[in-house]
Amino acid sequence: MTEVITRPAVPSAGPTSGLTKFLDPLRVPPVLRPHLSWHQDELTVTMIRTEVRLHSQLPPTTVWAYDGHFPGPTIVVRRGRPLRITWTNGIEGKIPLVAVQAPIASAPQNTPGFRNPDGSLPAGVSLIEGVTDLPSWNVVHLHGARTGGGNDGWAHNSVLKDASQLAEYPNDQQATTLWYHDHAMAITRFNLHAGLAGVYLVRDEEEDALDLPSGEREVPLVISDRNLDTDSRGNLTGQLLYKVPYLTTPAGAALHLPFSGPFTLVNGVIWPRLDVEARWYRFRVVNASNSRFYQLRLVDDATGEPLDDAVRQIGTDGGLLPRPAALPAGGLTIAPAERADLLIDFSRLRGRHVRLTNGHRTAAPEPDIMQFRVEDRARHDRFELPEVLSPSYVRLHHGTTVPEDHDHIFVGLVPPGSGGEDHPQMWELQEITDPARIPATLPAPGIVQLTDPNTGQVRTFERVASLFDDTTSVFIDHERWAIWNFVHLGGPTHPMHVHLSQFQALTRSNLALDPATGAAAGFDVAVGGTTAPLPAPGPGRPLDPQEEGWKDTYQVSAGEWLTIAGRFDGATGNFMYHCHILDHEDEGMMRPFVVMPAQAARFHVHRFGGGHHHGEAAEGA
Structure with a gap:
């Protein structure tokens, strides 16, 4: 159980709801490396119910978390070394969410709370029936992994408390940023929102040869958004609130829009800060939001000056790019589940406070994500940005690297x-x-x-x-x-x-x-x-x-x-x-x-024919 400190509740008025931005340091999840057991790399990861502070000005928040960490531990493996993980469900009680639906016009989703001051519900607002009754029924999907169907987190293969999911990951893929998260049938949105996500890094010799920033200068950034409930005085309680708006269709049905919350979290902290040296850093960015897109930009805290030129992207979901890429004009758009492997040269930003911001059209009322505080001293940094990142990279083209028979x-x-x-x-x-x-x-x-x-x-x-x-x-x-x-x-x-x-x-x-x-x-x-x-x-x-x-x-x-x-x-x-x-x-x-x-x-009898039943068809333009 995380130690908690009693603090006064925070009024919820305004875009930040009274929370001070960049007050809390970024939490970095612990690193978990496999241990050798009976000639096989193995791990056991247990999901539990725990409490964390999303912000030091908030009361504690109850979450579900892998090994008690929100997000879960960063699992680090080597290419070609299979790993067996026992994912154990040790979660007590029902899901720690209040889930409500509200008319989009009268109670937009980007505001905390949902009750009137007297505790009554505004017109059209109601609890989403059945969510508070959900037990811990979970299955882990290692997103992006090349692994057999029995290990992949098939949505119906979720397990209840005191049961385990046994999975083997061959790790037979190039160095990359994967992430693990819940994938239970029909309730993934609730289980992941409760906290079940973490980073999984695959390393190989091609990556080693680049001598990229490492140790404290290699940092996972798991970006997500949340909403919080309020009490009768309008103060934030720390309780996770899954509030979704709905539109009424001409036929009278309620069309629910996806969840999007007013508070942006990085590694489970709302609007954190990170003190950095004036050197190159590597950031493993994961968009772990339910629906929010982020258009990532780096800007000067004082002037708003764009600083995107200090950033280079070196990898995507599946591994290293062939060569470093500048951010697109206007910023890098990253959708839910996408990953970006970024390098930032803080030696060019000595003594400055800079912000990572979200410029996407669907951004929350507060566009800031986090702040970097760069030391004001010169540092010797032997890292140099390579011209070529992945000599093994091959660009796919129809008819050549993709064979005609497909x-x-x-x-x-x-x-x-x-x-x-x-x-x-x-x-x-x-x-x-x-x-x-x-x-x-x-x-x-x-x-x-x-x-x-x-x-x-x-x-x-x-x-x-x-x-x-x-x-x-x-x-x-x-x-x-x-x-x-x-x-x-x-x-x-x-x-x-x-x-x-x-x-x-x-x-x-x-x-x-x-x-x-x-x-x-x-x-x-x-x-x-x-x-x-x-x-x-x-x-x-x-x-x-x-x-x-x-x-x-x-x-x-x-x-x-x-x-x-x-x-x-x-x-x-x-x-x-x-x-x-x-x-x-x-x-x-x-x-x-x-x-x-x-x-x-060839022996499988099913409705739609053989393995290449789709045949040759349009390629797109």
Whole structure:
């Protein structure tokens, strides 16, 4: 149990709710390294209920945490050394959340508390039924890991208190920043919000040769957002508050928007500070928020002067970039679950206080994230930024590094309201090759016609699955390459995450949007289908240098057609892919896929044919 100190409650008025920014030092999670047992690297990590201080001016907050740390310990492993982890559920009691829904107009989500001063609920505000009854039912997913389906954190394989999940991670992948978090079916958003997340670092010889900043100058930055409850006087209590706004649809249903909170945390501390030497530092940034996007910028505390030129990105989700990359103009946008390996040269900022800020359009009322206080003295730093980071990096291109013989998977991301469903949806699409099966009258529910940008041919697809428990339709042969086509037909930007493999983006192209509906022009939202073949997409936004690296999570905006390529050679089993806005994931935007040996797949009888049932299809533009 964390030691607590009694302090007065804090009034909640204003963007900071009375909390002093940059008052508390950044907490750095402890490092956990495997120990050798019976010729096998092993660890045991226990989830427990504990109390932490999110800010020194707040009362303690009850959380669920790995080994009692929020975020969990940073696990460090070597490439090629398998690790077995026993993830033990030792959590007492029910989930430590108050979850409420509130009309967006009268009680926006970026304000703490939800009751009137007399304790009554404002009009339209209500508790989300059932959340306070949730037991500790948890399963750990090592996000970005190449590991078998039995170790991957299959959402239904969650365990209750006093049970354990046994997982083996081969660590047969290049040096990178992974992270582990809860993945329980339908309640991931609540379990992760309660505190279940941590960093997992893989190291290898290629990374060692760079002699990057290490020790106290290599710091994980787990960024997240939270909301807090208030008492009858409007003072913050420290109690985690999961408050989501809703809109009332024309049909009278409540359309919930994803959670977003007013308080930004780094390593479990609200608006912390870090004292740094005037040397290079390495920061392993993880966006562990439920839904918030961050547009990261470095600015001078006194003048607001942009200092992005002191920052270089050296890695993404899947490992090192081929060479250092400057931040994009306006800052680096990082979606939920994305990681960024950043170097900052503080020798250029001696004696200054600088802030890491969020300039994204969905930023909280207070855009600051944390502060760095740079010492005012010269330091000898033998580190020099290398020109080449990863000599082993190979850029993927269709037909060369991606062989001609590969699978195609088509996924439609459709806007709220499509076919009468209130929430955004994810449709698995199967091409109709028999013209007699194409409906004579369009639009028809679940029928999407696309124009192949390479051949100009019209291809007709049907929705074959949407919810997780629908028929499995994606089967990939082990060691086979697959190109995933995410076709966004309208709605919010989705960070799409595919388990097991690491990918490279091949193309981004754009479909025209109807300004009246925000959906792709030619997509009938009410029916949930295209009225006619959508025109071939035009050129999309160019890939940033960061997107040319290996990644497992991609931002897909309305109207975009994104193609990514990866090889499924790491393991076999049942896996998942989903939107990593956790509210969307839990509300249905998650689907399974299967990887199995081709020799076995030939004997597998299922609805949609063999491992390469998708065949050759459009690549995107």
